[in-house]
Amino acid sequence: MDEERPLRLLQLTDSHLRAAADGEVKGWRTLDSLAATMEAALAGEAAPDAILATGDLSQDGSAESYRHLRGLLEQPGVPVYCLPGNHDHPPTMAAELSDPPFIYCGDHALGRWRLVMLSTWDGDRGGGRLPDEELRRLETVLENSREPHVLVVLHHHPVPVDSWLDKVGLDNAADFLRVTDGCARVRGVLWGHIHQRYERQRRGVHMLGTPSTCFQFLPHAPRSDIDPVAGPGWRWLELQPDGRIVTRVGQAPASPDFS
Numbered sequence: 001m002d003e004e005r006p007l008r009l010l011q012l013t014d015s016h017l018r019a020a021a022d023g024e025v026k027g028w029r030t031l032d033s034l035a036a037t038m039e040a041a042l043a044g045e046a047a048p049d050a051i052l053a054t055g056d057l058s059q060d061g062s063a064e065s066y067r068h069l070r071g072l073l074e075q076p077g078v079p080v081y082c083l084p085g086n087h088d089h090p091p092t093m094a095a096e097l098s099d100p101p102f103i104y105c106g107d108h109a110l111g112r113w114r115l116v117m118l119s120t121w122d123g124d125r126g127g128g129r130l131p132d133e134e135l136r137r138l139e140t141v142l143e144n145s146r147e148p149h150v151l152v153v154l155h156h157h158p159v160p161v162d163s164w165l166d167k168v169g170l171d172n173a174a175d176f177l178r179v180t181d182g183c184a185r186v187r188g189v190l191w192g193h194i195h196q197r198y199e200r201q202r203r204g205v206h207m208l209g210t211p212s213t214c215f216q217f218l219p220h221a222p223r224s225d226i227d228p229v230a231g232p233g234w235r236w237l238e239l240q241p242d243g244r245i246v247t248r249v250g251q252a253p254a255s256p257d258f259s
Contacts, residue, residue: 003111006246007239010041010048012073013155013192014056014212016087019064026226028214030059031068037213037232038072040252047076048236050110054192054210055085055120055155057093066096074101081108084121085155085193086128086168107141113239114147114185118154126168128156128193130176138176142183149243150186157191159207161198162220169193180205188245190237197233197249206245210235229254 015034016025023030051073058065073080080102084090098104107116116138120128130138142150158173160166170176180186181203188206195217198209211233218225231254238246 004241006241007050007110007113008046008048009050009052009237009239011052011054011190011192011210011235011237012037012041012213013052013054013210014085014195014214015053015069016056016059016212016214017065017068018058018060019062021068023059023065025059026215030214033214033232034069035072036252036255037234038075040232041234041236041250042076045236048078050079050081051076052153052190053080053082054153054190055083056087056192056212057082057085057097058088061087061089061092063092063096066093070097070102077101079103081115081117081153083117083153083155084119086121086124086126088121090119090121107137107145109145109147110239112148112241114141114145114150116141116150116152118152120154120156120170122171127171128154128169129171130154135172135175135179139179142179142185148185149239150183151188151190151237151239151245152180152186153190155191155193157194157198157209158189159200159202161194161196161209163194163196163217164222164224165194165217187239187243188237190235196227196230199247206247208235208247211249211251231255
């Protein structure tokens, strides 16, 4: 990988696929929505260097749902780094999405960047937690890796996002932030789960949440109300050799074709 050019990543998250190809969640045919999202995200774009699939890829944890995902996400012919969300079934997901081009969790050297993919799965209860072994793994990677820049990726949000989902975020966010705050090479923290856009700076670190490839939750709402006008979304990231992150979110129009 050429270390002198930006690393281009496409994040797709919260696809909520079911075993049935025409399966629905909250009235959305999620496989159709994912296919349309990919088409819109890649329109007019060069292929990404990699895709980040950041959890709740399945709604029912079925092998068939992950095979639907594989059929779509393998089409660009680039590595697909994936991690589980609370609706996923990690053993099934790992079995179906560990063969190339898919890579399940782990940490990876990408030019001048180290990509750290963490599992916050703690059962299908909504919220998430980093188990002790994942926190230790993160600490070890940050201590021992030599790349000058780090992007940390997980499913559950570690900071409040002013949403009802703050009740089901990362339970041990303080422990996670203690570890990331202790490493000056961490440039960004990226997640899914919230079904809406979030972008803030915290202590000079990009904190980034990304819309779902299907329905979005209404921002700032105290309940799980669906945004009636927000369509499926994605995020492009350009990881610069000097440590800057250039990022943009795209969203397609909400369409009756998905429901």
